[in-house]
Amino acid sequence: MMSLRFFLLLLFQFSVSGILAINNEDPTAKTMEDFSGYPLHESTDYPSAPPNSLVSFLRVDTTTLQNQIDELSTFSDTPAPSVTRILYTEKDVLARRYIKNLMGLSGLSVREDAVGNIFGRWDGYESDLVPVATGSHIDAIPYSGKYDGVVGVLGAIEAINVLKRSGFKPKRSLEVVLFTSEEPTRFGISCLGSRLLAGSEALAEALKTTVDGQNISFLEAARSAGYAKEHDDISSVFLKEGSYSAFVELHIEQGPILEAEGLSIGIVTAIAAPASLKVDFEGNGGHAGAVLMPNRNDAGLAAAELALAVEKHVLGSGSIDTVGTVGILELHPGAINSIPSKSHVEIDTRDIDEKRRNDVIEKIHQSATKIASKRGVRLSEFKIVNQDPPALSDNSVIEAMEAASKELNLTHKLMISRAYHDSLFMARVSPMGMLFIPCYKGYSHKPEEYASSHDMGNGVKVLAMTLAKLSLN
Numbered sequence: 001m002m003s004l005r006f007f008l009l010l011l012f013q014f015s016v017s018g019i020l021a022i023n024n025e026d027p028t029a030k031t032m033e034d035f036s037g038y039p040l041h042e043s044t045d046y047p048s049a050p051p052n053s054l055v056s057f058l059r060v061d062t063t064t065l066q067n068q069i070d071e072l073s074t075f076s077d078t079p080a081p082s083v084t085r086i087l088y089t090e091k092d093v094l095a096r097r098y099i100k101n102l103m104g105l106s107g108l109s110v111r112e113d114a115v116g117n118i119f120g121r122w123d124g125y126e127s128d129l130v131p132v133a134t135g136s137h138i139d140a141i142p143y144s145g146k147y148d149g150v151v152g153v154l155g156a157i158e159a160i161n162v163l164k165r166s167g168f169k170p171k172r173s174l175e176v177v178l179f180t181s182e183e184p185t186r187f188g189i190s191c192l193g194s195r196l197l198a199g200s201e202a203l204a205e206a207l208k209t210t211v212d213g214q215n216i217s218f219l220e221a222a223r224s225a226g227y228a229k230e231h232d233d234i235s236s237v238f239l240k241e242g243s244y245s246a247f248v249e250l251h252i253e254q255g256p257i258l259e260a261e262g263l264s265i266g267i268v269t270a271i272a273a274p275a276s277l278k279v280d281f282e283g284n285g286g287h288a289g290a291v292l293m294p295n296r297n298d299a300g301l302a303a304a305e306l307a308l309a310v311e312k313h314v315l316g317s318g319s320i321d322t323v324g325t326v327g328i329l330e331l332h333p334g335a336i337n338s339i340p341s342k343s344h345v346e347i348d349t350r351d352i353d354e355k356r357r358n359d360v361i362e363k364i365h366q367s368a369t370k371i372a373s374k375r376g377v378r379l380s381e382f383k384i385v386n387q388d389p390p391a392l393s394d395n396s397v398i399e400a401m402e403a404a405s406k407e408l409n410l411t412h413k414l415m416i417s418r419a420y421h422d423s424l425f426m427a428r429v430s431p432m433g434m435l436f437i438p439c440y441k442g443y444s445h446k447p448e449e450y451a452s453s454h455d456m457g458n459g460v461k462v463l464a465m466t467l468a469k470l471s472l473n
């Protein structure tokens with residue numbers, strides 16, 4: 001249950017510090033108490049302050065971690081410093097191989113499911129208990145950076161290494177997960193792997209007919225990467241509820257708060273609920289000179305008015321947590337001397353409160369209908385593409401992350417994730433929590449994305465400590 005080296009180190013530490021009496025106690029029990037933070041039995045040996053002797057055993061190899069991040073970034077379809085790694089492409093397959101190899105080197109047993117979610121397991125000494133999982137993604141949108149997602153995969157493998165080097169033995173098995181396609185780049189579906197793990201029947205069905213921009217089907221692409229073999233059923237990916245006792249994702253913040261406030265760790269309490277809408281208006285169009293203003297039904301102006309209505313309804317929610325964006329507004333035919341006959345608007349709206357966000361969607365729908373009738377255009381489509389619920393982190397995971405940050409003497413704060421992650425979907429099948437580390441100016445999804453080795457090292461340490469605690473729960 002404990003390596004000799006670790007035991008000797010413990011003895012050394014105890015005798016040097018003189019704080020903790022060795023007595024006749026089972027040293028394993030002491031280790032478990034130290035990691036879990038919960039007393040296994042009443043003991044009078046500890047001083048009033050919590051024992052933190054184990055903290056000093058957690059050593060992150062930040063040089064190797066940085067080298068791995070740099071190496072993984074070379075599996076890219078665009079030149080450095082940008083990274084482009086799209087689902088099931090040759091570069092994605094090579095990157096996956098690189099990760100599986102590292103998992104193997106760390107002594108994890110590796111398996112993959114039908115869509116290429118990759119799992120590396122370290123068996124606990126009570127391996128029939130439900131395991132604890134951690135992980136993130138390694139796909140990268142075109143011309144993005146090398147830290148998004150990657151820190152939570154390579155960092156998770158390093159967290160396992162940290163625990164192994166410390167002599168720690170997990171009670172529950174620990175599992176590192178690489179999620180397939182967190183980014184929607186190729187098939188327009190974000191968090192594809194984790195949505196399936198969470199048991200999305202609708203997605204499993206849709207994937208049978210889903211094609212990419214080149215008309216390559218999802219199944220064909222998956223097969224080219226070695227997944228979704230003939231006998232594979234996509235629904236085989238679904239996890240049963242209760243497959244993990246906890247899930248933790250380490251991620252760069254992708255926002256400026258931690259850096260601006262000089263904090264090391266963000267402990268995520270909730271992930272905002274995203275929804276996206278597609279709206280089309282159609283009018284008669286016409287010549288920009290010949291059709292006089294009273295005779296127009298301008299689909300472009302309807303779109304413009306709807307964009308302003310989105311802003312009005314979002315601000316009208318009264319909460320700073322409600323956001324809405326019109327990121328796409330297209331006009332047809334798109335000529336300076338032609339009244340737009342068609343317009344297409346895509347709207348992203350998010351909130352940590354699902355009902356408040358859904359109220360905003362309802363108001364946007366009412367506005368679209370009103371604007372169409374007022375301007376004499378047709379509302380030819382109002383489609384809710386996705387309307388996901390928010391996710392709350394589980395208290396047991398929050399407590400473990402907070403306790404780990406405190407024991408490691410790292411500054412931290414509770415915060416909301418306004419971007420969404422695979423954790424949003426893992427929360428449907430497991431108690432969930434997320435750890436953020438600062439990133440330069442909050443930059444993400446661009447080549448300037450950067451997190452320092454120091455900050456990554458802190459994140460990995462807190463992750464390792466958190467996993468250790470959850471493993472002993």
Ligand SMILES: [Zn+2]
Nearest residue numbers: 148149182421
């Ligand atoms: Zn990410």
